[in-house]
Amino acid sequence: MKGALISGVAVVFVLSAAAICGALRADTVACADAVFTVSADSGEVAAAACDALVSARASLAECGIEPTRPISVSIVDAPSHPQFGVCLGYFDARNDCIEVADPKGYAALLPESDARRDLPVDVVFRGLIAHELAHALVAHNADQARIAPAGHEFIASVFEMTAYGEEAREALLAADPVRPKGSRDMVNPGIYALAPRVFANNAWQLFQGAEDGCAMIRDILGGQVSLPFK
Template sequence: MRALKVTTAVMMLLSWPAQSEPVTCEGSNLSVNAATAWDARLVCEAAAGAVALFASCGVPEITRPLRIDLIDDLKAHCFGRYHCGEDWIEIVTPSGIAEQRLPDSIYSFLPIDTYFQSIVVHELTHAAIEDAPCPFDSCLVANEYLAYVMQILSLSPSQQGRFGEQDDPGRRISRDELNPAIYFMAPDVFARKVWLHFTQRDDPCGFVGQIVDGTVLLDYERF
């Protein structure tokens, strides 16, 4: 069965055009600029998965055109960036991620292509929630909370389980632990806390919907 899947993937890859021009993902308004057909295909597969994932968990559908550019490098250990108001995403290529990913990262156990696709979902989430209500100058915690939740939800159940491991099993994560200081100083710690907090909700995807519509605020006014 695995050999059949690999053969099918190779045949589909060979049917894709060379990447001299942007590729538009089938059935979407998403265009991809990539050096290889394989990388473009990974983006389109991740985007298709994100459509179903968003619909099942309270994240708005993206209806406007978006562009994703695959590049060799961003700032240190940053692999994706959504440019607010520009409908434009930059993501480091899978080969670039393989060279730059830290061995002690919480994502180090993931195959590179899987990790790359999860980053695509993360950045698409930022695009999807750009117009979500925010009563403050910035709702960074809410934005990153939703992006990390969707990123990890895009993985297999066994992979998701690795993010749920705790030194103190059963301890509930408080909202105060989800703050900008942790996000900026230790983004991996922030991501794990986000996932634990999400999975500890009685209705996790319902909670996502409440963040999206502004019923639940994870951010505070900063003076």
């Protein structure tokens, strides 16, 4: 999590500092799912964001995770987290607002080592939207004091990987291999900071390898499981 650019997706909450999340862009639309309002520089990008949000919400709902209040989403050139600086996206818990980078900027924002550089930008966009929406719905459904940062990132990474689809997911898993069933020892903030794609791949494999991945996530939300896993 060091440096001017967060190489993964920005961390969970804005807990301090003045937030600018939610600044209006040229096109602001209410999605077909009335929970979401999207602001972007073009109607095309706003529509793509709405589609990604609806799809990600459906995936989260399969694990019983639903929004409890409206969420606004801004698609901007380069999101700037108040604490960590320029990033690909972040969720501001105080304002129920998500900022995600516009796909046109991914070539400049994604580090050279990030395997997502080789994916179509629309696929990366869907993953980023899903990641930040997962952060938002964790905040809606859990006592934030109970959920460690590793828990937030684990859940967000699972739904990010879900959003990529099988072909892109296989490419990411091949680029940064982890154990086929994942490792609980790797669900920790140190791995996320140093190797965010390894963290995400491991989260996916752990979720897939679990007898009931959704139950694992619900246990994290309910505080029955602490992270790093014990």
